Amino acid sequence: MKKLLIGALLGGAIGAGVAQMQGGSGEQESSSVVPAVASGAAIGAFFGLLLDRRSRRAAKAAAAVPVALAYAKKVSDVAIEAAEQAVEAARPFVEQAAEVVSPLLDEAKERIAA
Helix, strand or coil, X not given: CHHHHHHHHHHHHHHHHHHHHHHCCCCCXXXXXXXXXXXXXXXXXXXXXXXXXXHHHHHHHHHHHHHHHHHHHHHHHHHHHHHHHHHHHXXXXXXXXXXXXXXXXXXXXXXXXX
């Protein structure tokens, strides 16, 4: 709302300035200033409204970032815990596989050395 009012005031001031520059000074010219001020204020209010809506969307998006980060942290904690459990569950299988493969590796090393 603040940007809407600032836009209307700036647009009206710009419209009045343009009307004065085009018309000069005098009482007859004051009637042509009013439409210029009104149209400038309307255009300024329109752009102020657009900027206000845009800043609201940006604020809403910025407010969603901490929520997404908290959710990602919870998900990562669960994923790390699941990975640790998977490692512990796989450890006996890996040790067994190492025991089976160890003599084969020793034999292969002897063949390469010979």
